Amino acid sequence: MDFAEFAATAAAIDEETADLEIQSLVAETLQEGGDDLATLVRFLLGRVFPAHDSRTLDIGPRLCYEAIARAAGQNVDADDVETRLAELGEIGAVAASYDFGGQQGLAAFGDGSRETLTVAEVESRLRELAAADGAGSQETKLDVLFGLFNRCSDDEARYLARLVLAEMRIGVGGGTVREAIAEAFDVSVESVQRALQLSNDYGLVAETAQDGGEDGLAEIHLEIGRPVQAMLAQTGTVSGALDDWDRVGVEVKYDGARVQVHYDGEEVTLYSRNMEDVTEPLPEIVATVEERVDVPVILDGEVVAVDDEGSPLPFQQVLRRFRRKHDVAKAQEDVALRLHAFDCLHADGEDLLGAPLVERHDRLVAAFDGEKSSEVSKLWLCEDAETIEGIETDALAGGHEGIMLKQPDAPYTPGKRGQNWRKRKPDVETLDLVVTGAEWGEGRRASVLGTFELSVRAGDGYETIGKVATGITDEQLADVTDLLEPYIVAESGTDVDIDPAVVFEVGYEEIQSSPTYSSGYALRFPRFLSIREDKAPADADSLARVERLVETGDD
Numbered sequence: 001m002d003f004a005e006f007a008a009t010a011a012a013i014d015e016e017t018a019d020l021e022i023q024s025l026v027a028e029t030l031q032e033g034g035d036d037l038a039t040l041v042r043f044l045l046g047r048v049f050p051a052h053d054s055r056t057l058d059i060g061p062r063l064c065y066e067a068i069a070r071a072a073g074q075n076v077d078a079d080d081v082e083t084r085l086a087e088l089g090e091i092g093a094v095a096a097s098y099d100f101g102g103q104q105g106l107a108a109f110g111d112g113s114r115e116t117l118t119v120a121e122v123e124s125r126l127r128e129l130a131a132a133d134g135a136g137s138q139e140t141k142l143d144v145l146f147g148l149f150n151r152c153s154d155d156e157a158r159y160l161a162r163l164v165l166a167e168m169r170i171g172v173g174g175g176t177v178r179e180a181i182a183e184a185f186d187v188s189v190e191s192v193q194r195a196l197q198l199s200n201d202y203g204l205v206a207e208t209a210q211d212g213g214e215d216g217l218a219e220i221h222l223e224i225g226r227p228v229q230a231m232l233a234q235t236g237t238v239s240g241a242l243d244d245w246d247r248v249g250v251e252v253k254y255d256g257a258r259v260q261v262h263y264d265g266e267e268v269t270l271y272s273r274n275m276e277d278v279t280e281p282l283p284e285i286v287a288t289v290e291e292r293v294d295v296p297v298i299l300d301g302e303v304v305a306v307d308d309e310g311s312p313l314p315f316q317q318v319l320r321r322f323r324r325k326h327d328v329a330k331a332q333e334d335v336a337l338r339l340h341a342f343d344c345l346h347a348d349g350e351d352l353l354g355a356p357l358v359e360r361h362d363r364l365v366a367a368f369d370g371e372k373s374s375e376v377s378k379l380w381l382c383e384d385a386e387t388i389e390g391i392e393t394d395a396l397a398g399g400h401e402g403i404m405l406k407q408p409d410a411p412y413t414p415g416k417r418g419q420n421w422r423k424r425k426p427d428v429e430t431l432d433l434v435v436t437g438a439e440w441g442e443g444r445r446a447s448v449l450g451t452f453e454l455s456v457r458a459g460d461g462y463e464t465i466g467k468v469a470t471g472i473t474d475e476q477l478a479d480v481t482d483l484l485e486p487y488i489v490a491e492s493g494t495d496v497d498i499d500p501a502v503v504f505e506v507g508y509e510e511i512q513s514s515p516t517y518s519s520g521y522a523l524r525f526p527r528f529l530s531i532r533e534d535k536a537p538a539d540a541d542s543l544a545r546v547e548r549l550v551e552t553g554d555d
């Protein structure tokens with residue numbers, strides 16, 4: 001396909017505002033793509049390389065202005081181009097506003113003969129440009145780019161400039177291309193979507209749909225060395241997860257940086273969350289995988305910086321390591337890194353994206369020498385809030401960020417911020433509540449009070465709103481018991497009534513209407529935070545504040 005045809009199509013799409021019309025225009029263009037289809041798709045999306053490819057053109061605005069200026073003639077320099085950009089507001093319009101093609105013999109491809117540019121040639125020149133490295137690379141890039149601009153008509157220049165600066169902006173996004181591929185080659189959107197998730201390459205998927213249809217798309221698999229988009233998490237609550245799922249998968253939320261590990265049995269490649277190759281800066285993670293993993297795998301995990309005792313350091317330390325390109329050995333001495341792998345996308349020739357989390361986790365454990373290792377993040381399966389709370393308390397005490405809640409039966413959905421992974425929302429509000437009752441503990445804890453009934457102030461009295469049993473250490477339980485015992489007014493079995501005297505600061509996830517307590521409300525997932533020694537019951541929070549919190553979410 002001639003580059004002029006691509007430019008004309010881009011211009012037509014650019015002018016169209018209706019989404020469906022844009023989709024049809026893209027679909028029609030794809031049908032005419034032929035051998036250039038993959039490139040055409042990428043160009044329409046404003047990219048030269050597929051998303052999984054770490055290569056970049058690395059053309060700064062100034063270099064682009066320079067190339068445009070050179071092609072525009074001797075009286076134009078990069079500053080003029082920049083001035084015109086300030087006037088016109090967008091680089092495509094600037095490039096289109098000059099008359100190119102008159103600059104003879106200034107570069108290998110800029111002979112001014114206006115030999116027809118093709119999509120394939122533009123792509124191959126840009127690849128050549130991306131490969132330029134080291135001393136003189138800027139000059140090479142300038143030459144190549146100038147050579148291209150020098151052969152451009154207005155529209156060609158408009159879209160070339162936008163393409164090389166990654167500012168295509170013609171209204172064609174991934175969603176449009178996905179639908180257009182399905183429309184153009186009569187395949188299902190789902191199969192296109194699946195192939196995109198696995199390959200991260202719109203060009204490849206379009207080409208496969210064209211050549212092999214639905215069957216061809218089904219043959220697209222994960223490939224070791226080709227990163228996929230990371231599955232993402234939403235915020236959520238423990239109570240919500242317990243309501244929605246039979247069992248809740250709970251993991252520590254590590255405070256580090258995401259890493260995708262690709263191991264083909266010999267070589268390890270590491271990718272960041274943005275699918276950049278970060279193998280070089282992280283040699284100890286490479287060594288860990290080589291040493292510990294037996295089979296070819298694709299793993300998902302978090303890399304954490306640790307101090308000499310192995311305690312986590314702030315995540316900025318990890319990011320510093322990720323960006324480090326020189327003196328890696330020195331950086332390694334300064335900050336040690338640990339891998340916490342939490343998912344397994346592929347093992348030993350088998351794609352596992354569709355398998356439930358528990359199965360993927362089993363495969364993860366198996367991949368690490370078949371035994372539980374410190375590199376494998378533990379997955380707990382929980383059915384009650386107390387257990388989850390315990391895990392969270394330990395995670396926070398261990399210096400981690402918190403916990404993740406995961407649906408144990410859910411597949412791995414690349415790039416999706418769905419409900420199947422939830423990061424527990426930190427408490428936004430706390431309430432100061434009066435202790436009006438308690439229960440004696442059992443067994444080892446028979447001599448201390450364990451579960452505490454909490455009340456809000458209401459008129460002259462108090463109304464119950466919940467019970468708290470979690471978040472208190474054994475030591476605190478003994479102190480609290482000493483504090484409350486003098487106020488016990490009645491006992492029945494292990495239950496005691498307590499005169500209002502002591503105020504607890506309590507965190508919670510949510511307040512719900514509930515007939516269980518006399519206030520008409522119940523706290524979901526309440527946690528003891530502290531004893532408000534500075535507060536008397538008369539200073540505790542009122543029912544009116546609770547009502548305001550329920551109505552507005554804040555007060």
Ligand code: AMP
Pocket residue numbers: 230232233251252253254255256257258302342377404423
């Ligand atoms: P956030 O960055 O706050 O959206 O939280 C999601 C991020 O937490 C993920 O992208 C991971 O980098 C990180 N993370 C830490 N531990 C885990 C875990 N066990 N499971 C999933 N993600 C985790």
